[in-house]
Amino acid sequence: MTHDDLRGIVETALHEQDRDTLVARLADQIPADLADFIEHADDNRHRIELLMALPLQRRADTFGYLTLHRQQQLAEHLPIEVLAETMTLMPADERADLFKALDEDMRRNLYMRLARKEREDMRRLASYEEGSAGSVMTTDYASIHTGMTVREALRTLRLTAPDKETIYLAFVVDSAHLLLGTVSLRELILAQPDTRVDELMKRDVIFARTDDTQEEVAKRISRYDLLALPILNHDDTLVGIVTYDDAMDVAEAEATEDMHKGATVGKLDGSFAEVSPWSLYRSRVHWLVVLVFANIFTGAGIALFEDMIAAHVALLFFMPLLVASAGNAGSQSATLMVRGMATGDVTGKDWARLLGREIFVAMALGLTMAAAVMVVGIFRAGVDVAMVVALTMIIVVMVGSLIGMGLPFLLSKLRFDPATASTPLITTIADVSGVLIYFSIASLLLDLV
Amino acid sequence: MTHDDLRGIVETALHEQDRDTLVARLADQIPADLADFIEHADDNRHRIELLMALPLQRRADTFGYLTLHRQQQLAEHLPIEVLAETMTLMPADERADLFKALDEDMRRNLYMRLARKEREDMRRLASYEEGSAGSVMTTDYASIHTGMTVREALRTLRLTAPDKETIYLAFVVDSAHLLLGTVSLRELILAQPDTRVDELMKRDVIFARTDDTQEEVAKRISRYDLLALPILNHDDTLVGIVTYDDAMDVAEAEATEDMHKGATVGKLDGSFAEVSPWSLYRSRVHWLVVLVFANIFTGAGIALFEDMIAAHVALLFFMPLLVASAGNAGSQSATLMVRGMATGDVTGKDWARLLGREIFVAMALGLTMAAAVMVVGIFRAGVDVAMVVALTMIIVVMVGSLIGMGLPFLLSKLRFDPATASTPLITTIADVSGVLIYFSIASLLLDLV
Structure with a gap:
C-alpha cells in the first residue's frame, strides 16, 4: 500500500470517526512518517485524534518528530494528563525544548504531574541559553563507573538501555562524575569479560562545554565521525551528550540560517512553510x-x-x-x-x-x-x-x-x-x-x- | 600541549629529519587531526614523511580523512607497495573513490597488488555513477543469516567486527542475499540468546536503490535518524550501506553546492580553498x-x-x-x-x-x-x-x-x-x-x- 492510499484510508476514518480503523492502520507506521501524516492533517482536531490513536510510547516518539511550533499548538489541545504522560516518555532534550516553549500556566500545571527525575532534568536543560551545546544535549546517556569490569559494564548497559539515547558509546566517570574516558559497545563485546573498562577506554576524549555553540558541537561530531559528543561543565563533570542525529538536525538548521542570511532574511520563528x-x-x-x-x-x-x-x-x-x-x-x-x-x-x-x-x-x-x-x-x-x-x-x-x-x-x-x-x-x-x-x-x- | 605547540615540534622534527620524534609525537593523535596536520604541511615531501611516520592502520585511517584531491597527489609520491597496503586497510567506499581518481597506469599497477576481495569490491563500487547512492555506499557492512539465533548472530558480529564500518546495525539476509530485515546490536544484547533473529528483526526496512541520488540517501538517514541505510540492487539484494557519518558529509557538500548555485557558482573540482x-x-x-x-x-x-x-x-x-x-x-x-x-x-x-x-x-x-x-x-x-x-x-x-x-x-x-x-x-x-x-x-x- 502506498503512502497516498494510506492517507486516503486514514482521512476517511477520521471523517467517519472510525477509531478502530485508525488504530489498526497506524499501528505499523514509523514515527517520522506518522509525524508527517499529522503535520499534513486538516486541522488540530484531526491531529489530536491521530495522536490519541497511537500507543503511548509511539505517541511520545511521534510527538518528538513534529515541529516545535506544532508540538506547542497540540500541547494546548491535549488533556494535561495525556500531555504529562507523553512528555515523560519523550527524550530529555525534546522534552525540555517543548517545556520551554509552553506558557507559564501550563508549565506550572505540567510540572506537578511529572516525576522528580524528569522535573529536575527539565529544569536543568531548560536553563541553557538557546543555541548553546547545553540547549541541544540530552541527559539520557549511558555512563559506567571507573573500575568496573567489562562484564559489569555490559550488565549496566543492558539494564539501563531502554532509557538511553545510545548505548553504543558509554562514558566512564568517577564518583564525582568527572569524565575519564569513553568506551564503545563494539570494544566491550570484543573484550574479555574480566578486563577492566579503564584498560579499554579511550582517554583522549573529544568533548564540548555546555556554553559552546551548537554549531561547534555539530562540526566536531561531523569532523571526528562521532556517534555522540560528551558535554562537560566547567568543572569537567559530564552533564549530557549530543547524538549524531541531533547534530545532523543542527547542521541542517545552521545551513538554512546561513543561506537565509545570505539573502538578508533574518531568523524565522519556525519553518518557512509554517511561519505566520x-x-x-x-x-x-x-x-x-x-x-x-x-x-x-x-x-x-x-x-x-x-x-x-x-x-x-x-x-x-x-x-x-x-x-x-x-x-x-x-x-x-x-x-x-x-x-x-x-x-x-x-x-x-x-x-x-x-x-x-x-x-x-x-x-x-x-x-x-x-x-x-x-x-x-x-x-x-x-x-x-x-x-x-x-x-x-x-x-x-x-x-x-x-x-x-x-x-x-x-x-x-x-x-x-x-x-x-x-x-x-x-x-x-x-x-x-x-x-x-x-x-x-x-x-x-x-x-x- | 596545545595543537600549535605540537605543530612547532613536528615542524622542527620534519626539518631536522628526526623520524623518532615524529613517530613518538604523532602516536597518540586522532586521524582527523593528523589529516589536518598533513593538509597544512609545507609541501608533499613533508606530507609523505608524516604519513610514513604513522603505523599502518592509522595511516590508512588518516589517509581517508584527506581531501580526495590531496589523496590523489600523495598517491603519486608514495611507493606503490605502501599505497596498496594503505588502500587495503581503507574503508571500501573511500578506497573506491581514490581508485577512480587515479590515472589508468597507476590503477593497473595497483590492481595487481590488491587481494581479490578488494579488487572485486573496488571494481563494483567504482562502476556507480558519481553522486548516486552506489557511489557513496560501502560494502563493509555486517550481515547475518536468517534463521540464526541471537547467540550465533552475536558470534558472527564479534568475528567480523574488525572489518565492518558498523556492527550496531546488522542486516538479515537469505541465501540469495535478499534483505529481509534489520536488527540492532542493542536489541541483540537485550534478547535471550536462543531467540531467532527473525523474531527480533524489523521487517519494514527503510532503504535506497543504488541509483538513487546521494542527496536522497542523506535525507532519508536524517529523516529517520538511522545509523546506516541499506542500499539495494533492483533485484532487492543488499549490495552496500551508507553510514550516518558519510550522510553528514553528503549533506554538507549538498548544502555547499546549493549555496554556490544560489550565487551562480558551478561545481568546483575540489574544496574552494584548494581548487586551481x-x-x-x-x-x-x-x-x-x-x-x-x-x-x-x-x-x-x-x-x-x-x-x-x-x-x-x-x-x-x-x-x-x-x-x-x-x-x-x-x-x-x-x-x-x-x-x-x-x-x-x-x-x-x-x-x-x-x-x-x-x-x-x-x-x-x-x-x-x-x-x-x-x-x-x-x-x-x-x-x-x-x-x-x-x-x-x-x-x-x-x-x-x-x-x-x-x-x-x-x-x-x-x-x-x-x-x-x-x-x-x-x-x-x-x-x-x-x-x-x-x-x-x-x-x-x-x-x-
Missing part, C-alpha cells in the same frame, strides 16, 4: 529598508554625473549591465568565502593566498566579460564607448570580486558573523562603486576624445 | 557571461525611455533604489523557496497557500519601503515624483517577490533544479521589470500632471 505572515515580514523588512537607504548612494552617484548623462544618454544603456556584473562577480566571491569559512575549509591563514588567487581569477573573468560586452558595445555605440565599457567591466569585476572576498573576512576579524556579507549587501556596494567608476572613466576618456 | 584558479574561473564564468547578455535587456528598457529620461534626469536618482529593492525582495523569496524545497519543508501541495501568504507579505513589505522612499522623494524631488516612486516601489517589490517565489517552483515543475533560480538571475529579471515599470508609471503619471 507577520513573522515572515519581520524577518525580511529590516535589511530591505536598510538597503533602500544604502541605494540612495547609487542614485546620488548618478546625480553627480547628471549633466554628462544628459549629454550622452546612450551611456545609460550599459550602466545596468556593468553594475550588475560587478555585483554578480562579488556575490560569487562572497558566497564562496562565507561558505568556506562556515565549513572550516577557509581559515585566517589562507587569506593572503586566496586573495592572490582571486585577483588572478577576477582579472580573467573581467577580461572575458569585457570581450563579451565589447562586441555589443561596438555595434550599439561605436568604438569609443565600447572601449570605455570594456575597461570599466574589467575594473568593476575586479573591485566587486575583491569586496566580495574581503568583506566576509573583515566582518569575522571584527567579530561579526561573516554571513552578514549577504548578496544584496555586496550588490549594493558594487552598484555604488560601479556607477562611480563607470561615469568617471567615461568622463575622463570621452572628454579626451 | 583555472577551475575556479570555469565554475564562475558561465553564468557571469550569460547575465551580461541578459542585462542588455535592462539597458534596452532604459533606452526605450531615453527621451523622457533626458527631459527628467532627476528620475534616474531613484532608479537604482527601486530596481535594487525589487531584486532584494525577490532574492529573499527565491532563497526561502529554494532552501525550503531542498530540505523538504516546502512541497508542491503548499504552493497555493504560500503564494497567498507571499502576496500579503510582499504587499506589507512594499508599503513599508514605499513609506521610506516617500520621505526621501518629497525632499529630493517634490510630491509628484515621490508619489510615482512610492507607487513603483509597492508594485516592483510585489513583482520581484512573486518572481522569486514562482521561478524555483516553475523550474522544479519543468524538472530543472530549483536552485537555478539564483540571486543574480532573480536580480536581473527584477532589474528589467523594475526599469520598465518605473518609467511606464512615470511617463503615465508625470505626463498627466
